[in-house]
Amino acid sequence: MQTIPAATDSTATLMEQILYEVKRVVVGQDRFLERVMVAMLAQGHLLVEGVPGLAKTLTVKTLAACIQGQFKRIQFTPDLVPADLVGTRMYNQRTGEFSTTLGPVFTHLLLADEINRAPAKVQSALLEVMQERQVTIAGQSHPVPEPFVVMATQNPIETEGTYQLPEAQVDRFMMKVLIGYPSEEEEFVIAQRALAPAVQVAAVATTGQLARLQADCRKVYVDPSLIQYAVRLVAATRAPQQHGLKDLAAHIACGASPRATIALAEGAQALAMLRGRGYALPEDLLDLAHDVLRHRISLSYEALAEGLDADALIGRIMNQLPAPARPLHHSAEEAAGAEARRA
The missing domain is CATH 1.10.8.80 (Magnesium chelatase subunit I, C-Terminal domain)
Structure with missing residues (x-):
């Protein structure tokens, strides 16, 4: 039988510290937070379905601060075009040359907010970067930073002005997580924290440490x-x-x-x-x-x-x-x- 690596104390401690810092800001949602950590360790992407106001954006933004990673949010709307996501080639009249402008997908944690509000041509722009972690612009490939995780959100209530996600893109999400309303006790704590001064999240890890955790996860x-x-x-x-x-x-x-x-x-x-x-x-x-x-x-x-x-x-x-x-x-x-x- 092959050797089975034991989870070291330092690994467990680091994971606990990350979760502790996130939970200083986010109240409840334990299952959701666990799934976010699973997606990060397994290098997968997450599709989240829940009504507005359930701390989806706050969770990803706080997690990015904990690992000292870049966080970007894209608000999906019907008028988006693929270049708004991945980038494009721009002509410089002064030099007479084209230069490449990279889009917001070049980050560590990408929040695709209300992803089903953009048409299929915009959705298709995410296919390559979610699977191959690179973007091709004008025949040239540009790798995105590592680690790279996409978390997309959907509102289960509103269907007007939304588009069905292509099956090819849905399949690229490792998990689809359903999140519900907090309990009355949790909502009381949420209101208390909203009235108090904002919590300053400590950076307890680096993207390099997270990359090593991802490598250890494969073992x-x-x-x-x-x-x-x-x-x-x-x-x-x-x-x-x-x-x-x-x-x-x-x-x-x-x-x-x-x-x-x-x-x-x-x-x-x-x-x-x-x-x-x-x-x-x-x-x-x-x-x-x-x-x-x-x-x-x-x-x-x-x-x-x-x-x-x-x-x-x-x-x-x-x-x-x-x-x-x-x-x-x-x-x-x-x-x-x-x-x-x-x-």
């Missing part, structure tokens, strides 16, 4: 049985009848792509690292399944007519396909302990 051990289970979950969204879910075939128009399998495995690595382990468990994968799959399943008209949503179908698939037992649990703990003693 977290994922047992083949977990990868096989992820494959079965995703395959069941494409051909449910082959997995004992014949009645779901009429409800799913299009299933998830192989990117979903990769996202489940990479997300399990990041979540295991956040939880202080050098190996992933079935619980890590199961915890992320809804967030990874819900935006990748296209529902049929029959499902919509019956009032079903993607989460309900994912739940039925997970009930039909039980997760494997904790693979190599004791062996993984022993290997992680041995690695820590050698360090």
Whole structure:
């Protein structure tokens, strides 16, 4: 069996410090914050759906300050053009030459606010940078800074003046997270903090340290049985009848792509690292399944007519396909302990 790196105390401490600083500003939203950290460690992108005023922008801006990274926000509107995002070539009349002006996507943390308010030609401008982390302008490629994470927001209430996101772009988001209203106790604390002086966030890490954490995340051990289970979950969204879910075939128009399998495995690595382990468990994968799959399943008209949503179908698939037992649990703990003693 391969060596399983143990989560070091310094790594766990750094992650705790980042979360502590963010939570000094952002009240509640623990699940959302955890998903943001998972996306950053796994080098994925996040699609967030929630009503206005739930601290989506504040979270990303605060996180950027904590890691001393660049933060830029793009307010998506119907009149945007692709050059407003990625940049363009500008002609200098004084020198008679063209120069390249880079757009706001050249940053560490990019907030695409109300992304579904821009037409498809603008959405397509993000395809290359989200997948390949580079932008091509006039035949020349320009890499974006590392780390690079896109967090896009959608308002689930308003549909007038919005556009359906292209499937190719939706699939590039590692997770789609649904966030709701805070509890009454949390909203009380929010109001108190709004009346008090603004909190000054401390920079507790650097982008270089985050890049090293991302590299360490890739070393977290994922047992083949977990990868096989992820494959079965995703395959069941494409051909449910082959997995004992014949009645779901009429409800799913299009299933998830192989990117979903990769996202489940990479997300399990990041979540295991956040939880202080050098190996992933079935619980890590199961915890992320809804967030990874819900935006990748296209529902049929029959499902919509019956009032079903993607989460309900994912739940039925997970009930039909039980997760494997904790693979190599004791062996993984022993290997992680041995690695820590050698360090």
